[in-house]
Amino acid sequence: MAVSSDFIKTSIEFLKGVGPSKAELLGKELGIFTFYDLLTHYPFRYVDKSKISKLSDITYDTEYIQLKGTLHSLKEQGFKGKGKRLTGKFQDESGTIELVWFQGAKWMKNVLTSGAEYLLYGKVNRYRGKLTIAHPEMEKWDASKTLKASFEPVYRSTEKLSKKGLDSKGIFKLVQNLFAQLQPVHIPEYLPLQILQKNGLAHRFQAFQFIHFAQDFQQIEQGQERIKFEEFFLPQLNMLKAKLQRQENTSGLVFSRIDDAFDRFFHDVLEFELTGAQKRVLREIRQDVVQGKQMNRLLQGDVGSGKTIVAVMTALMAIDNGFQAAIMAPTEILAQQHYNGIKPMLQKVGVRAELLTGSIKGQRRKDILKALRTGHLHVLIGTHALIEDPVEFENLGIAVIDEQHRFGVAQRAKLWNKASTDIPPHVLVMTATPIPRTLAMTVYGDLDVSVIDELPPGRKPVKTLHRTDAHRLRVHGFLKEEIAKGRQAYIVYPLIEESEHFELKDLMSGFEDVQRVFPYPEYRTSVVHGRMKPAEKDAEMQRFVKGETQVMVATTVIEVGVNVPNASVMVIENAERFGLAQLHQLRGRVGRGADQSYCVLMTKDELNTYAKKRIQTMVNSTDGFVIAEADLELRGPGDIEGTRQSGDLHFKMANLASDQAVLKKARYAAIQLLEQDPELELNENWPLRNFLQKSTALAGYWSRIS
Numbered sequence: 001m002a003v004s005s006d007f008i009k010t011s012i013e014f015l016k017g018v019g020p021s022k023a024e025l026l027g028k029e030l031g032i033f034t035f036y037d038l039l040t041h042y043p044f045r046y047v048d049k050s051k052i053s054k055l056s057d058i059t060y061d062t063e064y065i066q067l068k069g070t071l072h073s074l075k076e077q078g079f080k081g082k083g084k085r086l087t088g089k090f091q092d093e094s095g096t097i098e099l100v101w102f103q104g105a106k107w108m109k110n111v112l113t114s115g116a117e118y119l120l121y122g123k124v125n126r127y128r129g130k131l132t133i134a135h136p137e138m139e140k141w142d143a144s145k146t147l148k149a150s151f152e153p154v155y156r157s158t159e160k161l162s163k164k165g166l167d168s169k170g171i172f173k174l175v176q177n178l179f180a181q182l183q184p185v186h187i188p189e190y191l192p193l194q195i196l197q198k199n200g201l202a203h204r205f206q207a208f209q210f211i212h213f214a215q216d217f218q219q220i221e222q223g224q225e226r227i228k229f230e231e232f233f234l235p236q237l238n239m240l241k242a243k244l245q246r247q248e249n250t251s252g253l254v255f256s257r258i259d260d261a262f263d264r265f266f267h268d269v270l271e272f273e274l275t276g277a278q279k280r281v282l283r284e285i286r287q288d289v290v291q292g293k294q295m296n297r298l299l300q301g302d303v304g305s306g307k308t309i310v311a312v313m314t315a316l317m318a319i320d321n322g323f324q325a326a327i328m329a330p331t332e333i334l335a336q337q338h339y340n341g342i343k344p345m346l347q348k349v350g351v352r353a354e355l356l357t358g359s360i361k362g363q364r365r366k367d368i369l370k371a372l373r374t375g376h377l378h379v380l381i382g383t384h385a386l387i388e389d390p391v392e393f394e395n396l397g398i399a400v401i402d403e404q405h406r407f408g409v410a411q412r413a414k415l416w417n418k419a420s421t422d423i424p425p426h427v428l429v430m431t432a433t434p435i436p437r438t439l440a441m442t443v444y445g446d447l448d449v450s451v452i453d454e455l456p457p458g459r460k461p462v463k464t465l466h467r468t469d470a471h472r473l474r475v476h477g478f479l480k481e482e483i484a485k486g487r488q489a490y491i492v493y494p495l496i497e498e499s500e501h502f503e504l505k506d507l508m509s510g511f512e513d514v515q516r517v518f519p520y521p522e523y524r525t526s527v528v529h530g531r532m533k534p535a536e537k538d539a540e541m542q543r544f545v546k547g548e549t550q551v552m553v554a555t556t557v558i559e560v561g562v563n564v565p566n567a568s569v570m571v572i573e574n575a576e577r578f579g580l581a582q583l584h585q586l587r588g589r590v591g592r593g594a595d596q597s598y599c600v601l602m603t604k605d606e607l608n609t610y611a612k613k614r615i616q617t618m619v620n621s622t623d624g625f626v627i628a629e630a631d632l633e634l635r636g637p638g639d640i641e642g643t644r645q646s647g648d649l650h651f652k653m654a655n656l657a658s659d660q661a662v663l664k665k666a667r668y669a670a671i672q673l674l675e676q677d678p679e680l681e682l683n684e685n686w687p688l689r690n691f692l693q694k695s696t697a698l699a700g701y702w703s704r705i706s
């Protein structure tokens with residue numbers, strides 16, 4: 001049994017058709033290291049050749065198309081010294097499109113017949129407003145041959161892999177080789193039979209078969225539904241279990257005193273009236289920390305809604321009761337900014353705060369660690385790495401985790417190690433990423449949720465404009481006007497996930513353009529990107545914060561938290577490449593001062609319907625929750641990032657937005673299962689229990705029982 005299920009953990013190198021060099025590339029490019037990784041490298045779409053379209057059906061959204069028509073005007077041309085290329089025209093009853101072959105022109109010319117009727121399949125390209133199809137698949141039209149529904153899986157690949165023959169088709173070949181060896185016993189079922197039957201789910205092995213070798217749409221659906229179900233079910237089960245345990249676990253630190261530091265802060269230090277929402281949230285937190293149970297609360301609040309002050313006052317609740325507090329941010333810059341803002345406030349009430357990040361070393365680090373261990377230091381500010389580090393507290397009472405909606409069960413479990421007694425510290429997770437209510441429960445299954453749904457008074461909403469390359473000159477002119485008024489501006493370039501190198505190239509060439517438009521010494525420009533050393537990044541950022549530079553060119557590293565009230569314009573390049581949530585986060589960097597602020601979304605001229613709607617949503621609304629709802633609606637099944645990853649959830653196939661029906665089923669099944677058999681002790685649930693204990697990603701709570 002153990003032996004057969006280990007089969008799928010075999011290194012991909014040993015699959016027929018792979019070998020060491022391709023194996024290395026598969027790992028590097030696609031994260032495929034084992035048979036199992038290949039098995040779960042799912043097709044992202046299927047080619048359906050059961051339908052013939054017309055040229056007049058083509059829209060901006062059309063990608064692949066099958067056409068029937070006549071080929072003519074075949075021409076071989078010299079091509080900028082790079083050999084020959086072949087062009088032709090393809091005509092159906094509704095129009096004509098150009099075909100082009102860059103490789104094997106001569107050979108293709110001999111194979112193809114001008115004037116003949118063909119069935120064509122290919123990808124529509126748009127180049128300078130002109131439509132072409134490059135290297136289409138061509139098959140002589142045969143009226144006697146009826147079109148059969150046939151599904152060809154299409155797999156994600158990369159340029160490097162394609163060069164080694166591992167394009168989508170090459171990967172499919174590997175999948176075929178894998179299935180030549182794979183047997184049901186290698187993919188044992190672990191879901192209880194009852195759950196499979198109740199939900200009409202395919203057996204695990206069969207699901208994989210359906211997904212890679214679908215004969216019809218129904219099989220695709222059945223296979224996908226099973227995999228999506230388990231992707232939802234397992235983390236749901238884990239989270240619900242965590243919540244149950246937390247509810248049973250009666251011990252939590254009690255912060256019963258509320259006086260001294262908290263009160264003095266409230267009366268003497270706070271420079272503004274708290275908003276109603278801030279007060280409400282503080283009351284909710286206060287109720288949690290006197291109950292004797294561990295608080296696990298998520299605080300959602302739009303950018304600029306004033307979460308920091310809530311964090312500080314929560315820390316003071318701990319301090320008044322003789323405990324320490326940790327405040328953690330996702331980056332060094334943000335930790336530094338928190339430190340700069342928070343330290344002086346706390347000093348006024350006699351509370352000591354220090355910053356601990358990777359760049360604080362030597363004696364200074366030693367001193368801080370010692371003060372922390374001995375209780376002379378009350379508040380430690382740092383990055384999320386504080387949880388991983390061997391940092392020892394005298395008595396940590398609360399951990400505040402800022403701008404982190406991906407702070408999962410497993411990470412939270414690590415906080416237990418920081419406790420000085422058996423009682424874990426309270427946890428407050430803060431995020432500016434608004435999550436629609438329908439999803440909050442799922443993503444944060446084991447957390448209680450508070451919302452700051454009110455901005456401090458007197459904020460002017462950011463004006464958002466959509467402009468294309470054609471307006472670039474005018475956008476530059478506008479930036480110059482704002483700078484002349486003494487304001488500062490951000491210019492943001494997208495982070496391209498597949499290739500860090502590319503990202504940097506984009507940014508640096510953008511930076512050169514910007515320097516040309518805003519020449520030194522009249523203008524001064526900063527640049528910040530993910531490849532810089534933290535110290536360098538910090539220095540650049542500080543120059544902008546201090547107003548020494550007027551333009552900040554950056555990648556999305558400035559996305560969260562950075563606060564420069566004098567920055568009144570943000571230009572976002574290639575805005576169509578960003579997710580809505582991210583655009584909203586970025587836009588939150590402006591509009592922090594008293595002046596009217598602007599966000600200019602730059603895109604190319606031609607946008608597909610989906611991109612157009614997204615940009616329009618940003619232009620029309622500044623409300624994070626409205627945007628989150630729209631985001632959910634607009635995300636198609638084609639979306640790969642975004643909703644597929646949040647909290648403990650890493651979905652390869654399921655999509656939180658479009659698969660809510662499956663999600664509900666999975667959640668319900670998990671609730672029922674835990675009601676019947678909370679420890680998974682019944683015979684029929686043993687395979688599931690074993691599976692959970694073995695799978696490291698989900699180990700957290702299940703490895704502790706037994």
Ligand code: ADP
Pocket residue numbers: 272273274275278301302303304305306307308309432456457563
């Ligand atoms: P975020 O929720 O994005 O973390 P911050 O905590 O950084 O927001 O707050 C944004 C700005 O609003 C800060 O300059 C802060 O001092 C200010 N602020 C917070 N609460 C209030 C309030 N109740 N009234 C006025 N200004 C406030």
Ligand code: MG
Pocket residue numbers: 307308402561
């Ligand atoms: Mg903040």
